Amino acid sequence: MFIRKRKKPLTLQKLDTLIPRLSLSCKQLPYIKQDAAKLQKGYNGERRLDFYLQSLSNNYYILSDVGLEFYNRKFQIDSLIISPHAMYLFETKNFxxxxxxxxxxxxxxxxxxxxxxxxxxxxTQADNTAYLMMQWLENHQLKSIPIQTYIAIAQKSTIIRVQGDDELITKYVIQAEDAPLRLIHQDKQYGEATQADPQRRNKIASTIMTHVQDFSVNVMEKYQLTKEDIKPGTRCSSCSQLNMIYNQGKWICPDCGETSKSAHIATLQDYFLLIDSKITIKEAQRFLKISDRHKVYRILKKSNLLYDFKLQAWIRTKNKK
Ligand SMILES: [Zn+2]
Incomplete structure (x- = not known):
């Protein structure tokens, strides 16, 4: 049972928003595109594992993309599964x-x-994560639980070779497709040695859910971009051009003719994702490319945002995050 469903990773969301808003002459663009492709590939692999994991019974609690922090050390688990007997950590490789x-x-x-x-x-990576997980559980006064880590190979076509200790690799590395069966088999073994503790599973899952974070990279900092590098303009959902024009309460795309009443919402989201968590009227005028201050005020008021008097700017409401 999926307790936490997978979403597109926040860093990938940022890069996908960033790329169409950079000028083609931006010298970081090729690297940014490369990084986005890598992240997309990883995400595809993780989703492939999810596809196989959904066949597990409701006894298994599955949490996707779990980011946790332990004394300023961040660690991330692609898929975390808790049964009444044990905890399983999966790292996915899509190669x-x-x-x-x-x-x-x-x-x-x-x-x-x-x-x-x-x-x-x-x-090493898997062992480190398991160690941090163990420390984290202890730190949150949770009962100890056996932890097993796996490296799931997302694609059946990937050829696996081992140099050295074959047995060790067989213990860790599995095909995504085989994950449910391997897990059930392993869980049965734990079951023979220990008693089932569904309360422990529930407590661990709920504690993780209250602390889980979506980690992401500050892309502006990473690629040394400034606000000026980001092209303003309201994005057309049909052709992705940034030229939509606001006229009598409606957005019209001069490139493809698409019309929309809410195109500004996605564009403001782009702003929040890339530039700042707040936007002033003046900034919104610039980013939506509307010169009329009153029009922009009306748009912001209708956009499910909150006006923060202290900041003199509009911010996203918490539940819309
Ligand atoms: Zn268009």
Missing amino acids: EGTLTFDTIHRQMIQFNNNQEKSFTYPI
């Missing part, structure tokens, strides 16, 4: 070609299109 796990040099090497690339050794 093409051949993946070699080298247990001697503690490396993961991808070979694809005649290119060899080395990545962080996922076993």
Whole structure:
């Protein structure tokens, strides 16, 4: 049972919003596009694992994309599953070609299109996450629970090779497709040794849910962009151009003819996602490209925003976050 459903990762949301708002001559654009493609790939792999995990019984509580903090150390789990016997942490890898796990040099090497690339050794990563998780549970006065970590290979076509300790890798690395069966099998083994504790599962799941965070990167900082690099303009939902014109309570796209009464809502969301969590009337005039202050005031008032008198700006309402 999915307790926390997967959403598009916040950093990917930001990059997808950012890319169409950068000028084609922006020199960071190729890197930003590359990073967005990488994140999208990871997200696709995670969703593939979700697809297989949904066959698990309601005894298994599934929490997707869990970001937690422990004494200023942030850690993130792609899929976290809690049963009455144990907790399972999944890290998903979505790679093409051949993946070699080298247990001697503690490396993961991808070979694809005649290119060899080395990545962080996922076993160390998985062990670290499990350790932090354990500390986190203890810190929140939760009962201890066995923790098992897995590395799920999202694509069936990925070839897995092992250099060194075969047994170790077989314990950790599994095909996403095999995840439910492996989990059920492992859980049965825990079940033979310990008593089921559904209360512990419920308590852990609810405590995690109250502390879980959506981690994201400050993309403006990361790519050294300023507000001036972001193209203003109201985005057309049909052709994605930023040229919509406001006329008599309606937005019209001069590029494709699309009309909309609420195009400003998505555009203001773009602003909040990329630039600031608040917007002044003056800024909104600039970003929506409407010179008439009163018109902008009326639009902001209708946009489910709150006016903060202290900041003299409009902010998003909490439940719309
Ligand atoms: Zn259009």
